[in-house]
Amino acid sequence: MKKPYQKPTIVKLQIGTLREQKSALAQRVRFEIDGVPVKDLLQKFGSPLFVFSEKRLREQFRYAKRLFETHYPRVEFSWSYKTNYLDAICRIFHQEGATAEVVSEFEYEKARRLGVPGEKIIFNGPYKPRTILKKAVEEGARIHVDSMDEILDLEEIAKELERKISIGIRLNLDTGIYPRWDRFGFNLESGEALQVVQRIAAGGQLEIVGLHCHQGTFILEPAAYGRAAEKLLGFAQKLEEAFGWTIEYLDLGGGFPSRNRLKGLYLPPEVAVPPLSEYAESIAKALLSNLNSRDYPLLILESGRALVDEAGFLITTVQAVKRLPDGRRAYVLDAGVNLLFTAFWYHFRVDLGEEVLGPPEPSVLYGPLCMNIDVVEEAVNLPPLSRGVPLVLSPVGAYNVTQWMQFITYRPRVILITEKGEAEVIREAETLEDLVRLERVPAHLR
Amino acid sequence: MKLNRLAISEEGFIFDPETGNSYTVNETGLKVLKALRAGQSPSEIAEALSEEFEISVPEALRDVEEFLESLKRFRLWEES
Ligand SMILES: Cc1ncc(COP(=O)(O)O)c(C=O)c1O
Numbered sequence: 001m002k003k004p005y006q007k008p009t010i011v012k013l014q015i016g017t018l019r020e021q022k023s024a025l026a027q028r029v030r031f032e033i034d035g036v037p038v039k040d041l042l043q044k045f046g047s048p049l050f051v052f053s054e055k056r057l058r059e060q061f062r063y064a065k066r067l068f069e070t071h072y073p074r075v076e077f078s079w080s081y082k083t084n085y086l087d088a089i090c091r092i093f094h095q096e097g098a099t100a101e102v103v104s105e106f107e108y109e110k111a112r113r114l115g116v117p118g119e120k121i122i123f124n125g126p127y128k129p130r131t132i133l134k135k136a137v138e139e140g141a142r143i144h145v146d147s148m149d150e151i152l153d154l155e156e157i158a159k160e161l162e163r164k165i166s167i168g169i170r171l172n173l174d175t176g177i178y179p180r181w182d183r184f185g186f187n188l189e190s191g192e193a194l195q196v197v198q199r200i201a202a203g204g205q206l207e208i209v210g211l212h213c214h215q216g217t218f219i220l221e222p223a224a225y226g227r228a229a230e231k232l233l234g235f236a237q238k239l240e241e242a243f244g245w246t247i248e249y250l251d252l253g254g255g256f257p258s259r260n261r262l263k264g265l266y267l268p269p270e271v272a273v274p275p276l277s278e279y280a281e282s283i284a285k286a287l288l289s290n291l292n293s294r295d296y297p298l299l300i301l302e303s304g305r306a307l308v309d310e311a312g313f314l315i316t317t318v319q320a321v322k323r324l325p326d327g328r329r330a331y332v333l334d335a336g337v338n339l340l341f342t343a344f345w346y347h348f349r350v351d352l353g354e355e356v357l358g359p360p361e362p363s364v365l366y367g368p369l370c371m372n373i374d375v376v377e378e379a380v381n382l383p384p385l386s387r388g389v390p391l392v393l394s395p396v397g398a399y400n401v402t403q404w405m406q407f408i409t410y411r412p413r414v415i416l417i418t419e420k421g422e423a424e425v426i427r428e429a430e431t432l433e434d435l436v437r438l439e440r441v442p443a444h445l446r
Numbered sequence: 447m448k449l450n451r452l453a454i455s456e457e458g459f460i461f462d463p464e465t466g467n468s469y470t471v472n473e474t475g476l477k478v479l480k481a482l483r484a485g486q487s488p489s490e491i492a493e494a495l496s497e498e499f500e501i502s503v504p505e506a507l508r509d510v511e512e513f514l515e516s517l518k519r520f521r522l523w524e525e526s
Contacts, residue, residue, distance in 0.1 A: 005499035005506075008475040008513040010460070012520060013468045321512070327519055359472055386505065 006357040007384035012327075030351035030392045033313055034417040038353040038390055041415070041423060047317040047390065048335035050401060050414040052426070054092060056311035058419070061096045064307060067277055071284035074298045078122050080254050081107040083304025083398050084312075088416050088426035090114055093307070101302040105132040108141070122251070122302070124170065124212070126184060133157065137165055144168040144212045144251070146185050151200060158205035168210030168251065169196070173231050175224040177215050184214070188231060194238075201243050208245050210300075211236055214253025217305060218262060222274050226282035228252055233290050236297065251300035252283065258309030260395050261347040276306065305398040312397020314340065315353060318389045319368065329363040331385060336367010336374040339411065340396060341403035343376050350380045353390030358383035365391075369408050401427070406435065448522055449483050462522065469520065474499065478513050482523075488514065 031038055034053045041049060061077070068075045078101040079093040085107060091114060094100070100111035103125030109132075111121050118139025126146045128136070133150075134157050136143060145151055145167055158165045170185025171193050186193040200206050211232045215224060229252060236247035256279055259269040287299065320332035337343050350365070360381040367374035376393070404411055414427040453461040458476045460469040471479060474495060481491045492507035499506075517523035 002500045003498060005495070005501040006472050006474050007509045008472065008478045008495075010469050010471045010475050010479075010513065010516050010520065010522075013470055323512075323515060323519065359470070386509075 004357060007386065009358055009361070009384050011359055011361060028349070028351045029355055030353060033392070035421050036417055036423055038315055038392060042315060042317070042353075042390055044423065045413050045415055045425070046429065047315060048333075048339065048412045049315045050339075050396070050412065050427075051313045051315060051423075052086075052089065052397060052414065052416045053311045053313075054416055054418050057089065057092050057308065058096060060307050060311065061093060061098070064276060064303065065097070068280045068283075068299070068301065071280045072287060072296070072299055074296050076249075076298055076300045077307075078251075078300055078302050079307075080302045080304030081111065082402055083254075084308045084401055085110055086401055086414060086426055087114060088424075089308065105129050108132055108136060112139075122168075122212075122300070124214075124302075128153075134160070137161065142168055142210060144170045144185075144210070146170050148196065148199075151196070151203075151206065155203050155205040164205060164207055166207050166209040168212050168249070169193070169200075169208055170212045170214075171232070171235070173213060173228065175215055175227040175231070177219055177221065177224045179216070181214065181216050185212070188235060193235065197239060197243070208239060208243075209247060210249040210251060211247060212251040212253065212300075214302065215255050217255050218257045218260075219255040220257055220272065220274065222278035222282040225252060225279050226286040229283045229286035230290055233287060233297075237292070247297060249298035249300050250287075251302065254302040254304045254306075256303050256306035258305045258395055258398060260309055260342075261349075263345055263347060309395040309398035312395060312400070314393045314396045314400070316391050316393065318385050318387055318391065321385065321387060324364065329361050329382075329384070330366060331363060331382075332366050332368060333376060333391065334368050335393075335412070336369045336376060338367065338369055338374075338405045338407045338409060340367075340376060340393070340400055341405070342396065342399050347377065347380075348393040348396060350377060350382070351392040351394070352382075352385075353392050356383045356385055356389060371408075406430065410435070448524060449479070449517075452479075452522065454479060454483075460522075465521075467520070469522075474509075475513065478510055482514075482517075 033051050034055055065077060077098045079090060079098040080101045082103055099120040100116045101122045102108045102111050108123060118141045121141040123136050123141045124144045130153055133153060137157050154165055171188050172182040172185050173188040186196045213228055215228060232250045239245055240247055256276060257273045259273050261269050265272050314335055316333045316335035318331045319334050322330040324330050360383050362379045363382045365377040367376055401414060410430040413425055413429045416424050416426045418424060458471045478491055488510045489507060491510050492503050495501060495506040496503045514523060
C-alpha cells in the first residue's frame with residue numbers, strides 16, 4: 001500500500017507562524033450535506049452547485065415559530081421573498097404556515113402564482129406600480145404605504161372601487177441601530193408619521209389597521225427590537241384613541257442575524273450572534289408589559305436571513321492553482337461574486353469537500369470572472385489544494401440566489417436535498433438559449 | 447549550489463545561514479529538497495514520489511515544479 005500523499009510544501013517561518021499553524025490544523029472537512037456525499041452531488045449535477053436542505057429549512061422555521069409563540073400568543077411569520085424566492089423554497093415556508101412578504105410587482109405575481117391568496121400577502125416597498133397596487137387592493141393584500149404619493153394613489157383607487165381601503169403604514173424610528181433605514185416610510189420621532197396619519201384620516205378614504213417597521217438586516221442587538229415594539233405599540237394606542245381605528249397588527253419586519261461572519265466582526269458567529277430567543281424575549285416583554293387591557297395585536301415578523309441562510313451551501317471546485325507575486329497562494333474557483341453576492345459583506349465558512357493533507361497556509365479564493373473584484377475570500381487557511389478539490393461554502397442561503405448576477409458566465413443548478421435524503425433539481429442551470437431568448441437583432445445587423 | 451548551504455533537519459526545519467531565514471517543509475517537501483540536493487531532476491523526483499505515495503507521476507511532477515517555484519521565490523534555488 002502506498003502512503004497518503006501531501007503536496008510538497010515549504011513555508012517561511014515568521015514570528016507567530018507556528019501558533020497560527022496549530023490553530024489552523026483544525027481544518028474542517030464536509031463530506032456530505034444531509035447524508036448525501038458532496039462527491040456524488042458534483043458528479044450528478046456538476047460544479048458549481050447550490051444545495052439547500054429541506055430539513056434545515058423546516059427545522060429552523062418550526063424552531064423560530066415555536067420560540068416566538070411561547071413568548072407571545074399571536075405570531076405570524078411572513079416569508080421575505082427577496083431573501084430567496086425560488087418556488088420550492090417559498091413553497092416549503094408556505095406549507096409551514098408562512099404568509100408572503102413581497103416588495104415588487106414581480107414578487108407579488110410570483111406569490112400569487114404559487115397560490116398564495118391576496119389576503120396572505122404583505123405588500124411592502126417604496127415603489128408599487130399603480131396597476132399592481134390596484135390589483136393587490138382588490139385581492140385584499142395588506143398594503144404598507146411608504147410615501148405620500150402612494151397614499152394619493154390609494155385614495156384614488158378607493159374612489160374607483162367605491163370603498164374604504166384598510167392599509168398599514170411603514171414607520172422609521174430610532175431604536176439605537178445604525179445605519180438608520182430612514183428613507184422608508186414615515187419618521188416617528190419627528191412627528192411626520194402623526195401628520196401623515198392625520199392627513200389620511202382627513203381624506204376619509206383610507207383606514208389604518210397595521211403598523212410596520214424594518215430596522216435593517218443582520219441586527220445584533222435584541223434590545224433594539226424591544227424598543228421598536230414599544231414604540232409601535234405606543235403609536236398604535238395613540239391612533240386608536242385619536243381616530244377610533246383598531247390597529248390589528250404590529251409588523252416588526254425582519255433583520256434577525258444568521259450564524260454568518262460579518263466582515264469587520266472578529267468574533268466567530270457562535271459568540272457574536274445572539275440567539276434568536278433573546279430577540280423573542282425582548283419583543284414579547286415590550287409588548288406584554290405595555291399592553292393596556294386591549295386584545296393582543298397580531299405580531300408579524302418578516303424574518304428572511306435567519307430562516308434560510310444556514311440551509312444553503314455552495315459547492316465549488318478548484319480550477320487553477322496560483323502563486324501571487326507577494327508569495328500568497330491563490331486558487332481560481334468556478335464560482336465567484338457573480339453567484340455569491342453576499343461575499344462582499346460576509347466571510348463564509350470554507351470547508352474542504354474531501355480530505356487534503358498538508359500544512360495550512362493563508363490562501364486567496366478567486367472566482368472565474370475576468371474582473372479584479374471577483375474575490376470570494378481574501379485570506380483563508382487551507383492546506384495545499386490541487387485542481388479538482390471541492391470546497392463547500394456556507395451559509396449562503398440568503399440573498400445569493402436572488403441577487404446573483406448573470407454576468408460573464410451561466411448560473412448553475414440549484415438543488416434541494418429532501419427530507420428523505422433525495423437530491424432534486426429546483427432550478428436548472430442556465431443555457432445560452434435561456435440567455436439570448438430576450439435579445440432581438442435589428443434587421444440591418446443580421 | 448545554494449541548496450547545499452542550507453541546514454536541513456530531519457524534522458523538516460530549514461535554516462539559511464546566508465540570510466538567517468528559516469523555513470519548514472512537510473514530509474514530501476523534505477524528500478524533494480534532499481533529492482534536488484542529490485542532483486535529481488524533477489521528473490526523477492516525481493517518479494520516486496509516485497512510487498512511494500498515492501499520486502500519479504504527472505500530478506507529482508506538477509507539484510514538484512510548483513515546489514521549485516516556491517524555492518525560487520524564497521531565493522533558495524537558482525536556475526543553473
Ligand atoms: C421590509 C423588509 N422585510 C423583511 C426583510 C428581510 O430581512 P432579513 O433577511 O434581514 O430578515 C427585508 C430585507 O431587506 C425588508 O426590507
